[in-house]
Amino acid sequence: MIKTYILDTNVLLHDPLSIYSFADNKVVIPAVVLEEIDTKKRLTDEIGRNAREVARLLDKLREQGKLHEGVEMPNKGQMVVELNHRSHEQLEKHGLEKTNDNRILAIALNLKEEASDPRSVVLITKDALLRVKADALGLPAEDFLSDHVSQFDHIYKGYSESWIESDTMDRLFENRSLSLKEAGIKETFPHHFYIFRDTVNQSRSALAMADESMQKLELFLGESEGIWGIRPRNVQQRMAMELLTRKDIPLVTLVGKAGTGKTLLALACGMYLTEDKQLFKKLLVTRPVVPVGKDIGYLPGEKDEKLRPWMQPIYDNLEFLFNTKKDTELEDILAGMSSVQVEALTYIRGRSIPDQFIIIDEAQNLTKHEVKTIITRVGEGSKVVLMGDPKQIDHPYLDEYTNGLSYVIERMKHLTISGHMKFEKGERSGLAQLAADLL
The missing domain is CATH 3.40.50.1010 (5'-nuclease)
Structure with missing residues (x-):
């Protein structure tokens, strides 16, 4: 018909x-x-x-x-x-x-x-x-649904939990790898993590990550000592830190509720790779200019002064990383380093950004077109990190099914150049975790 x-x-x-x-x-x-x-x-x-x-x-x-x-x-x-x-x-x-x-x-x-x-x-x-x-x-x-991706509750998580036999767990620790068949897994995605638990000794567990061939799972130990004073507090943060610090994974997406540590972890890894390892020339941090609630209108001052209120959440995390208490101290540090750049997404069109660690915060407020514009700005040798919470969208024409962040996750998860992690546990405070869960 x-x-x-x-x-x-x-x-x-x-x-x-x-x-x-x-x-x-x-x-x-x-x-x-x-x-x-x-x-x-x-x-x-x-x-x-x-x-x-x-x-x-x-x-x-x-x-x-x-x-x-x-x-x-x-x-x-x-x-x-x-x-x-x-x-x-x-x-x-x-x-x-x-x-x-x-x-x-x-x-x-x-x-x-x-x-x-x-x-x-x-x-x-x-x-x-x-x-x-x-x-x-x-x-x-x-409704027009053809451009919808999976609901946020069913969106790709970047990891799975599974039970395996004790002898299979022994082989994983002995050989430091397992084939998909040995682990009882039919198919996987590149850089997908697995949390294995022993069917006999339930307190025994192991982490593994799929390699780029998607045919083998390699034992994953992860970074537990911390980077720039930031130590992973849960298993998702450990796995995310691996994705963030790998030079061969130029696209990383992070999602999670407010207070799960996405921004702070990404900044710490960005500073580590840029300042300590010298793998990137600059750390570029940006976020879309979308207000929460009613817009306060035009702001006075030069460009940097106008952008400061919009970029304040990023500066808050930088103050924590540098252990400073005054804005002037942070500004002096950033001026002296010259490798950290904080900007609004408004000015990214037409640029080519090579050899930089790029962090896009609040990416759930981007449309499909905007996120394509951003990723196509990425030059040779750069790494881009998109992160946000698809359940906290302030853009009037987007929802958790059609936003740019969810779109990138679902469209890029099968590529060997990408990695993804969904944060589950809030680490900001007990109150923040309760608010994210109950409100």
Whole structure:
């Protein structure tokens, strides 16, 4: 059965290529959607970029015929810009005003009235309240889900826990490695960690990590002495420290609740590789400028003074690492070292960043396009660390399924150049851990 999908404005602004996501079905764009997109095309952010991309895609399709009559798309589906079916009689029965959202509803309802099977007409919108109204009017409505990755609770963790026999555990310690078959594992990912526990002696355990060939598990001892005064407090931090200090893993992703030690651990490892080991020329630390709650508006001063409130969480961790109590002391240290650079992501476009240890904090507030822009800035010999908590998103157009951090984790987990770790235990304080779990 060929279905008819009516796309809301927010779907196209979220992903311009969404018009190609409905196989050989009919895709309808109401004229009011084009009007709303037209108001966004002059914006300088990603919404504006997507609006302009939608215009380009539709203009290219226009070369094949008249859009209001319908043109065939490469996936054998049909694209129609709907100019008819604008009657508001259906809405007036329910006392709904002629707002843009209700105009989209009117077109969808009128198409449904003409369809041989009413279930074949579906409204696609990311607006939850519009889906509620559509449902109340008996109109099928769905969210746009084709770009969703796994739910955060099911997202790739970077490690697994497993029980093995005592003799298998003995072979692991004796040979310092196991084959996947010996460990009873069918398949794995590069740099995936395993926490093995003895089926007989339950207090006996071992850590192993899959090699790049994904055919062998190597015994992992890990760093327990600490780096720059920071010692791993749990097994996830030990495993993450291994990923962070490996030069041959240029992409590392870390996720975890607030207070699990992601930023502090990454900074300590970055300072160690940059200052002590001299493996990188600079340590670049940055985060997206997205406010929590209402924005406080423009800030006074020069660029560095304007950025200081946004970058303060990074400076807090640096103060802890350098054991300083005053901002002036930290500024003097950073000025003397000259290898630590703290910036906002706003200024990263167009750069090429070779031989640097790059930390992107709060990466859950990045879109797929932004995270692609960042990673494609990484030059030869650099290492990039993306970290954040997909459950604490401040960006108005993202959620835990569509943010850039979750997207990178799921799309890159099978590559030998990447490593990932999900932190489970909070180490900031007992109160912070309870708040992260219960609130």
